[in-house]
Amino acid sequence: MASVPTTQKALEVVQFGDPLKGTLKLNKEAPVPKPGDGQVLVEMKYACLNPADVFTVQGIYPGVKNVTEKKPGFVAGLEGSGKVVATGSGCSLKAGTRVVPLLGERAGSWQQYLVVSEKQCIPVPDDVDDATAAQLFVNPLTVVGMLDEIQQKAPVKDNPWIVQTAANSTLGRMFIQLARKRGLKTINVIRTSATKQELVQLGADEVVVVSEESELSKKILQLTGGKGAAAVVDAVGGEIGTACCSSLAKGGLFQGYGLQSGQPIQVSNSDLIFKDIVIRGFWLAIWFPKQPSSVVQEVFDMLRKKELVPHIQKIFALEDYLEAFKAQFSPDRRGKILFKLT
Ligand SMILES: NC(=O)c1ccc[n+]([C@@H]2O[C@H](COP(=O)([O-])OP(=O)(O)OC[C@H]3O[C@@H](n4cnc5c(N)ncnc54)[C@H](OP(=O)(O)O)[C@@H]3O)[C@@H](O)[C@H]2O)c1
Structure with a gap:
């Protein structure tokens, strides 16, 4: 020493x-x-x-x-x-x-x-x-983990639309890049319009500015052709998370993964019963230990190739x-x- x-x-x-x-x-x-x-x-x-x-x-x-x-x-x-x-x-x-x-x-x-x-x-x-x-660890692996979960558990084969809140975050920007690479479409919910174009350039299919919408869930339904989203990844909770959750399609998956508003979401029993939606959390500390060590090498590869920036x-x-x-x-x-x- x-x-x-x-x-x-x-x-x-x-x-x-x-x-x-x-x-x-x-x-x-x-x-x-x-x-x-x-x-x-x-x-x-x-x-x-x-x-x-x-x-x-x-x-x-x-x-x-x-x-x-x-x-x-x-x-x-x-x-x-x-x-x-x-x-x-x-x-x-x-x-x-x-x-x-x-x-x-x-x-x-x-x-x-x-x-x-x-x-x-x-x-x-x-x-x-x-x-x-x-x-390396916190954000890129969370993006990989949430997308893996979505591809295994959400009805994305018939419906490629995923909604993400806090889309302007460092993680949200990587989520846009990797979702596109995996053939999924993203609806990106942000608070203000300042970064809309930047997200489009990264590969966002749709960007929705909360302050410009009177009803966020209706906007998402409209963008998904009335079907709703196959999955929601939500880092915000509160009213924004609640609106996105209510826009899920039948069998849709909600993954809560962030505490940004500090507020809980509300879930309608009707959506749980008649749309059979699934509400879950995602925490890297639970997901990562169950993964093969190759997942880290995959992320290093994506960082190298600038597929994740x-x-x-x-x-x-x-x-x-x-x-x-x-x-x-x-x-x-x-x-x-x-x-x-x-
Ligand atoms: N569960 C897990 O395992 C896991 C792992 C990694 C990260 N995370 C979570 O992922 C999220 C993103 O991480 P990051 O490092 O990319 O964060 P970041 O770059 O610091 O971005 C935070 C984002 O949260 C948004 N935000 C903050 N307060 C908000 C509010 N009250 N309403 C709506 N949006 C709000 C900000 O929006 P503006 O752009 O409008 O300011 C910003 O886009 C965080 O919540 C983090 O804790 C979770």
């Missing part, structure tokens, strides 16, 4: 609440941990700022243990990329290997060094850069975390906010 320092910078959640109001603190003297048996020390290059991280700081994300246990005083950040700089005994990964550490419920990518089991590391191919690799809005130093959060909350944001760590 000769070239590894003993202390590091780490962005800690010191209390739950608004990320702009003193809930985070940059610790410049956090200890650099040592890897135990089967563990590696990863020097982090980049980490993402995802919505789930915002919810973590707010104390409302049940996917992170410190949140469910209501214990602030931890480093947040669910994903990132780096390289192995030291290994514990019994490891086969070599120092210098570029990796994406899978952190799961303990989180912790917003720091310069972290220890993780080598089994939880995905090696990064040479031709995928660090900033792209930092975004995870757009970066801006990269910030950890010290500038307040600016990073302001950029995250800006209505003009079009891609991911990243932290550059080393």
Whole structure:
């Protein structure tokens, strides 16, 4: 561990609440941990700022243990990329290997060094850069997973229409690209018209601006020739999610996967009974462990071929975390906010 320092910078959640109001603190003297048996020390290059991280700081994300246990005083950040700089005994990964550490419920990518089991590391191919690799896990794999579920469980053979809410999100943009590649058609629901053309250029078949429609569900019915959508993927909930859900075709599948409005959807019993619709959630943490390891290689391939493009809005130093959060909350944001760590 000769070239590894003993202390590091780490962005800690010191209390739950608004990320702009003193809930985070940059610790410049956090200890650099040592890897135990089967563990590696990863020097982090980049980490993402995802919505789930915002919810973590707010104390409302049940996917992170410190949140469910209501214990602030931890480093947040669910994903990132780096390289192995030291290994514990019994490891086969070599120092210098570029990796994406899978952190799961303990989180912790917003720091310069972290220890993780080598089994939880995905090696990064040479031709995928660090900033792209930092975004490998959360969004691209969720897009693949939701589309796999739709193709297995929704009536898309007779009806290719899928509705997605929050379509302007980083994930939503990739969903447009991959759905088109798989021969499906997307109706993309967004809040304002500013990004309509950008989504069309990415391959959106239809873009619906909520503020321009008096009745969202009627618009979707009209766009699907009166049939309704075979599937809805909803990151918003509330009125928008409810309207999209009621526009499902017979046998249609609703997948809720995001908490953006913080509001629940309402489902009509009539739709459940007479249209036999299915309401489900999608969470990567449940879906991914059931997949073969080849799914990761498929995503690396798509990233390489630019079939999936995870757009970066801006990269910030950890010290500038307040600016990073302001950029995250800006209505003009079009891609991911990243932290550059080393
Ligand atoms: N379940 C899972 O396993 C899983 C995995 C990955 C991601 N996700 C979820 O996927 C979603 C997209 O992730 P991302 O990283 O791509 O996010 P992102 O780039 O930060 O985009 C967030 C989107 O949410 C929209 N939004 C925010 N508040 C809204 C509201 N009240 N009403 C309507 N729209 C609202 C924004 O709309 P504007 O463009 O109009 O600002 C933006 O398009 C997030 O909800 C994230 O938590 C879930």
